[in-house]
Amino acid sequence: MSxxxxxxxxxxxxxxxxxxxxxxxxxxxxxxxGKDINVLIYLVEHGSEVVSDQQLIGAIWGVGSKLxxxxxxxxxxxxxxxxxxxxxxxxxxxxxxxxxxxRFIAEVKExxxxxxxxxxxxxxxxxxxxxxxxxxxxxxxxAAFGRIGGVEKGSQWASYKEFPIDGARLCVFSSGxxxxxxxxxxxxxxxxxxxxxxxxIYRAILAGKHRISIYTARLKDTATGSADPLKLVVGVSKxxxxxxxxxxxxxxxxxxxxxPLRLLSCLTPLEGETSGAVPESGRLERELLDGTYANVDSVxxxxxxxxxxxxxxxxxxxxxxxxxxxALKTKIAEFEIAVQSAWWLAKCIVEEVTNGSASAADLxxxxxxxxxxxxxxxxxxxxxxxAERTMTEAILKTSRLDRLIGDALLMLEEE
Numbered sequence: 438m439s440x441x442x443x444x445x446x447x448x449x450x451x452x453x454x455x456x457x458x459x460x461x462x463x464x465x466x467x468x469x470x471g472k473d474i475n476v477l478i479y480l481v482e483h484g485s486e487v488v489s490d491q492q493l494i495g496a497i498w499g500v501g502s503k504l505x506x507x508x509x510x511x512x513x514x515x516x517x518x519x520x521x522x523x524x525x526x527x528x529x530x531x532x533x534x535x536x537x538x539x540r541f542i543a544e545v546k547e548x549x550x551x552x553x554x555x556x557x558x559x560x561x562x563x564x565x566x567x568x569x570x571x572x573x574x575x576x577x578x579x580a581a582f583g584r585i586g587g588v589e590k591g592s593q594w595a596s597y598k599e600f601p602i603d604g605a606r607l608c609v610f611s612s613g614x615x616x617x618x619x620x621x622x623x624x625x626x627x628x629x630x631x632x633x634x635x636x637x638i639y640r641a642i643l644a645g646k647h648r649i650s651i652y653t654a655r656l657k658d659t660a661t662g663s664a665d666p667l668k669l670v671v672g673v674s675k676x677x678x679x680x681x682x683x684x685x686x687x688x689x690x691x692x693x694x695x696x697p698l699r700l701l702s703c704l705t706p707l708e709g710e711t712s713g714a715v716p717e718s719g720r721l722e723r724e725l726l727d728g729t730y731a732n733v734d735s736v737x738x739x740x741x742x743x744x745x746x747x748x749x750x751x752x753x754x755x756x757x758x759x760x761x762x763x764a765l766k767t768k769i770a771e772f773e774i775a776v777q778s779a780w781w782l783a784k785c786i787v788e789e790v791t792n793g794s795a796s797a798a799d800l801x802x803x804x805x806x807x808x809x810x811x812x813x814x815x816x817x818x819x820x821x822x823x824a825e826r827t828m829t830e831a832i833l834k835t836s837r838l839d840r841l842i843g844d845a846l847l848m849l850e851e852e
Contacts, residue, residue, distance in 0.1 A: 444547050444548070444549070445547075445548050445549070446481050446482075446545050446546070446547060446548075447545070447546045447547075447548050448481070448529065448541075448543040448544060448545045448546070449520075449528065449529070449543060449727070450462055450463050450693065450696070450726065450727060451467075451520065452548070453477065453478065453481055455478045455481075455482070458470070458474045458475075458478070459474075460474065460477065460519065462723050462726065462727075463693070463696070463697060463726050465626070465627055465722070465723075465726075467519050467723070468519070469515070469516065469519045472497060472498075472512055473512050473515045473516055473519070475497045476493060476497060476509075476512045476513070476516060477516050479493060479496055479497060480530065480539060480540075480541040481541050481545055483541070484540070484541040484542075484543075484545050486540065487533060487536065487538045487539070487540045488538060488539050488540065489536065489537060489538045490506045490509040490510075490537045490538070490539075491506070491537075493509055493539075494506070494509065506537065513530060513532070513539060516530065517529070517530060518720070519723075521720075521723050521724050521727050527542065528542075528543060529541060529542065529543045530542070565624070565625065565683065565684065566622060566623070566624050566683075566684040567622070567623050567624075567625060567631060567681050567682065567683060567684070567701075568620070568621075568622050568681070568682040568684070568766075569619075569620065569621050569622070569623055569631075569635070569679065569680075569681055569682075570618065570619070570620050570679065570680035570681070570682070570770050570773075571617075571618070571619040571620075571635070571638060571677050571678070571679050571680075572616055572617065572618055572619075572677065572678045572679075572680070572773050572774060572777050573616070573617045573619075573642055573649065573674050573676070573677045573678075574614055574615070574616045574617075574674070574777045574778060574780070574781035575614070575615050575616075575617070575653050575657075575672060575673065575674045575781070576613055576614055576615075576667055576670045576671055576672070576673070576781065576782070576785050577609065577613055577614070577615045577653070577656055577657045577671070577672070578613050578657055578665055578667075578671055579612075579613045579665050579666070579667065579802070579803075580613070580665075581609050581613045581615060581656070581657075582598060582609055582610065582611045582612075582613065585598065585600060585607075585609050585656060586598075586600065587599050587600035587607075587609060590608075591771075592768070592771035592772070592774075592775065593813070593816070593818055594771060594772055594775035594776075594813050594814050594816075595610065595771075595774065595775035595778060595810060595813060595814070596610075596611070597609055597610045597611075597616075597774070597778075600615075602649070602652050603648055603649075603652070604619070604621075605617055605618060605619045605620075605648075605649055606618050607649075607652070607656075608774050608778070610778050610782075610806075610810070611806060612778070612782050612803060612806035612807070612810065613667070613803075614778045614781055614782050614785075615653075615656070616774045616777050616778050616781075617649045617653075617674075618770065618774060619638075619649070627722060628697070628700055628701065628704060628707055628722050628725075628726075629707040629721075629722050631681070631701075631704060631707075632704035632705070632707035632708045633707075633708065635677070635679055635704060635708075636708045638677060639676070639677040642674050642677060643674060643675070650674065653672055653674065654672060657671050657672040666789065666795040666799035666800050666802075666803065667785050667786075667789055667795070667800075667803060668794070670785040670788055670789070675781075675784075678751075678752050678753075678773065678777060679704070679751070679752035679753070680752060680753045680754075680755065680766075680769055680770055680773055681701045681702075681704075681752065681753070681754050681755075682754075682755050682756070682757075682766050683697065683698060683701060683754065683755070683756045694745055694756055694758075695737075695745065696725075696726050696727075697726065698745060698746065698747050698754045698755070698756055699735050699747050699754070700722075700725045700726060700754075701747070701752075701754035702735050702746075702747035702748060702749040702751060702752055702753055702754040703734070703735060703749040703750075703751040703752070704751065704752070705751050706721060706725065707721060707722055707725070734749055734750060734835065735747040735748065735749045735835075736748050736749070736830075736831040736834055736835055737827075737831070738824065738827035738828045738830070738831040739755075739824050739827060739828070740822070740823050740824045742758070743757075743758060743824065744756060744757045744758055744765060744824055745758070746769070746828065746831075747831075748828070748831035748832045748834070748835045748836075749835050750835050750836070750837075753769060753773065753832060755769055765822075765824050765825065765828065768825060768828070769828055769832075772814075772828065772829055772832060773832065775810070775813070775814050776814060776832060776833070776836055776838055778810065779807060779810045779811055779814060779838060779842065780836060780838050780841060782803065782806065782807050782810070783807055783838075783841045783842045783844075783845040784841065784845075785803075786800055786803055786804065786807065786845040786848070786849065787841070787844060787845050787848060790845075790848045790849065791848075797849045797850075800849060801849075804845075804846060804849050807842060807845065807846070808846070811838075811842055814833075814838070815833075
């Protein structure tokens with residue numbers, strides 16, 4: 438092992454900077470300080486050796502130290518938690534109980550020191566940029582398309598009127614469904630912080646306190662009549678779906694884009710984490726990024742070496758690594774708008790039938806619109822790329838749109 442000042446050690450998704458006594462996991466600082474970081478540095482730098490607790494005490498606390506050897510096991514436990522290393526199936530530190538010794542067993546590579554400054558706090562992290570797209574569907578009334586002004590726009594999957602309002606846009610469909618599309622570039626230091634931000638918007642929309650909720654209340658009053666068959670669900674917003682586009686981070690090598698993107702597609706598990714609240718803050722994020730917490734519901738899409746994305750029930754993530762794939766993020770947004778419009782229309786039909794507030798005859802126009810829109814969503818384009826095809830397949834699979842529309846139409850047939 439090298440002891441040069443400009444050298445760091447890389448193992449797994451971690452980078453250890455001995456000279457600055459910093460440990461990072463996928464560029465996020467890990468809160469490991471004091472003697473804990475010293476013990477880790479010593480074990481890494483003596484990775485080929487079995488190191489006894491007495492050897493550690495002599496090297497770190499000084500020869501002749503009266504430190505009780507039981508303290509070493511406590512430091513090892515703290516390090517293991519920071520590395521998310523299960524002692525029953527160790528990936529980094531192996532314990533030899535009879536010999537009261539330890540060995541760092543992971544492969545270690547020497548790399549040049551990353552470009553962060555030496556005066557960074559141990560728990561600091563370089564920020565990353567996210568282009569956030571949030572989609573929230575709402576039924577505005579059957580007459581909404583005719584009564585609400587806007588420019589007619591659309592894609593191969595849907596046609597709608599675009600109504601820009603206050604940094605967002607409302608896409609109004611002929612069915613009366615409107616899909617709010619909010620966009621914002623955010624610089625964040627952790628995935629948990631991003632999850633908290635998204636959760637805050639979701640709660641504000643559901644509580645009617647977000648700016649788009651105020652506009653929704655005004656617009657639905659102009660587009661709803663007393664005879665509207667979907668009157669129970671007018672103006673109601675129930676969820677927010679996200680498309681999070683990651684700007685290519687310089688600190689992350691291409692072969693490691695998969696884990697952060699998989700997590701971006703499903704941030705819900707991190708909504709309960711608050712940065713700095715407890716010593717274990719960030720533990721779940723590290724587990725998710727480590728891959729020890731498997732999310733089997735995320736479906737990958739894209740073209741190998743060009744772009745990569747993941748679709749999940751929770752949302753979609755995407756990273757374009759080549760100029761020729763930059764346009765796909767616009768297509769993802771357009772496809773999500775089409776899917777969420779159809780998804781919410783089907784859900785509204787199910788709600789009305791379940792509550793007995795409308796008959797099949799009353800809902801025939803809505804059912805006709807649903808069939809027509811679903812046909813466009815499922816249509817195969819003659820020139821679609823591999824990335825586009827895999828994207829639409831991944832979103833359709835994880836949204837379970839097929840099943841919901843099937844249930845809605847079956848309920849109408851049985852009425």
